[in-house]
Amino acid sequence: MSISVRQMVKRFGRTEVLRGIDLTVEKGELVALLGPSGSGKTTLLKILAGLEWPDSGALEVEGQDWLKLEAQQRRTGFVFQHYALFPHMTVRDNLAFGLTVRPKAERPSKAQIADKVAELLEFLQITPLADRFPAALSGGQRQRVALGRALAIEPKLLLLDEPFGALDASIRRDLRRWLRQVHEATGSTTILVTHDQEEAAELADRVVVMGEGRIEQIGSVDHLHDYPANPFVARFTGATVELPVTLHAGRAERAGWDLTRLDRVALPDGAATLFLRPAEITPVADPAGGCRVSESVSTGRSLRLRFADPAGAEVEAEIPRGGPATARLVPGAAVTLRPEAGRLFPAARSAQAPAAVPTPLKERSR
Numbered sequence: 001m002s003i004s005v006r007q008m009v010k011r012f013g014r015t016e017v018l019r020g021i022d023l024t025v026e027k028g029e030l031v032a033l034l035g036p037s038g039s040g041k042t043t044l045l046k047i048l049a050g051l052e053w054p055d056s057g058a059l060e061v062e063g064q065d066w067l068k069l070e071a072q073q074r075r076t077g078f079v080f081q082h083y084a085l086f087p088h089m090t091v092r093d094n095l096a097f098g099l100t101v102r103p104k105a106e107r108p109s110k111a112q113i114a115d116k117v118a119e120l121l122e123f124l125q126i127t128p129l130a131d132r133f134p135a136a137l138s139g140g141q142r143q144r145v146a147l148g149r150a151l152a153i154e155p156k157l158l159l160l161d162e163p164f165g166a167l168d169a170s171i172r173r174d175l176r177r178w179l180r181q182v183h184e185a186t187g188s189t190t191i192l193v194t195h196d197q198e199e200a201a202e203l204a205d206r207v208v209v210m211g212e213g214r215i216e217q218i219g220s221v222d223h224l225h226d227y228p229a230n231p232f233v234a235r236f237t238g239a240t241v242e243l244p245v246t247l248h249a250g251r252a253e254r255a256g257w258d259l260t261r262l263d264r265v266a267l268p269d270g271a272a273t274l275f276l277r278p279a280e281i282t283p284v285a286d287p288a289g290g291c292r293v294s295e296s297v298s299t300g301r302s303l304r305l306r307f308a309d310p311a312g313a314e315v316e317a318e319i320p321r322g323g324p325a326t327a328r329l330v331p332g333a334a335v336t337l338r339p340e341a342g343r344l345f346p347a348a349r350s351a352q353a354p355a356a357v358p359t360p361l362k363e364r365s366r
C-alpha cells in the first residue's frame with residue numbers, strides 16, 4: 001500500500017497547520033513522524049485516516065485518489081494514545097467489533113469472525129485476556145488490544161498516534177519490541193506519530209522530522225543525527241553544542257579549538273555556527289591549550305566534562321570513562337578541544353535553511 005502525499009496544505013482558521021507536505025511511503029514501510037508539539041503530525045495522520053480534509057494538495061494510495069473516499073472506505077486502522085476500548089465488551093468482543101459492523105455483503109460469518117479473533121489473540125499474545133473487560137487490563141494490555149482491534153479489519157494502512165505515550169518507560173520499551181515484531185509479521189504499511197526520538201529510532205525504517213507544518217528532513221535516525229539538514233533538526237535529534245566560529249576558505253577557526261578534523265565546507269568566509277554532539281568532542285590535554293576543564297562528572301558509563309574556552313563559551317563533552325587521557329582531565333587542567341566531526345551552518349540562519357553539510361555517502365532520505 002504505497003502512499004503519496006503531495007503539496008498538502010491544511011488551515012484551521014487563519015493558522016496554516018500543514019504548509020505543503022510532500023511525502024511518499026512505500027508498501028510495508030514503518031515510518032515515524034517525529035516533531036515537537038503542534039508541528040502538525042496528528043493533523044497529517046487524521047487526513048490519511050479521512051477524519052480531516054486538507055485545504056489543498058493530493059493524497060493517493062496505490063494510485064487511487066483517497067480524498068474522494070470516506071474514512072470507512074479507506075480501511076485504515078487507527079490507534080490513539082488514549083484508545084477507548086468499549087468498556088462493556090470483553091477483549092474478544094472488542095476485537096470482533098470492526099468485523100461485525102461491516103456491511104452485510106462484506107461481513108464474515110460468525111464462525112469466521114470467531115476464528116479471526118482467536119488467531120489475533122494468539123498472534124498478539126493476549127489469549128489469556130480474551131474474556132476480560134477493559135477495566136481489568138493494564139495500560140499496556142489495553143494498548144495491545146487497541147492495536148488488535150485496528151488489525152482485525154486487515155487495514156490497508158495502520159496509523160498509530162503516540163500509541164504508547166501514556167505508559168511507563170519500561171512497558172513502552174516492551175511494547176515497541178512487540179510492535180516491531182507485529183509489523184514485520186503483518187507487513188502492513190504503518191505510520192507512527194511520536195515525539196520520542198528513541199521510539200522513532202527503535203521502530204521506524206525512516207523518520208520524518210516535522211516542524212511547524214513542514215517536513216524538515218527525512219532519513220534514518222542515524223542519518224538525521226549525523227547529517228541534520230538544518231539547526232532545527234540538529235537540535236531535535238540530540239544534544240548539541242552550538243559554537244560561533246569564523247570561516248576562512250571553508251575551514252572553521254576558533255581560539256582554543258583544533259577544528260582541523262572537520263570537513264571543508266562551501267560557505268562564504270565570515271561568521272558561522274558549528275553544531276557538535278558532546279560525544280564528538282575529544283579533549284586533548286595540552287599545557288598550551290586555551291580551554292580549561294571546569295567540571296568532571298562520571299555517569300558510570302562515561303565521563304561528562306565541562307570546559308570553558310578562551311572566549312568564555314561553556315561546553316560539555318562526553319567521553320568514555322577510564323580512557324588513557326582521562327586522569328589528566330581534572331578541573332583546572334588546560335586542554336585543546338578537538339571535534340572529530342561537526343556541522344557548520346551560516347550564522348543566525350533560520351530553521352528552514354538548507355543544509356551546509358557534506359553530502360553523506362549513504363543518503364537514505366528522498
Ligand SMILES: Nc1ncnc2c1ncn2[C@@H]1O[C@H](COP(=O)(O)OP(=O)(O)OP(=O)(O)O)[C@@H](O)[C@H]1O
Pocket residue numbers: 012017035036037038039040041042043044195
Ligand atoms: N480542530 C482543530 N481546530 C483548530 N486548531 C487545531 C485543530 N486541530 C489541531 N489544531 C492546531 O493545529 C496545530 C497542529 O496540531 P497537531 O495536533 O496536528 O500537532 P501535533 O504535531 O500532532 O502535536 P502533538 O504532538 O501535541 O499532538 C496545533 O497548533 C493545534 O492547536
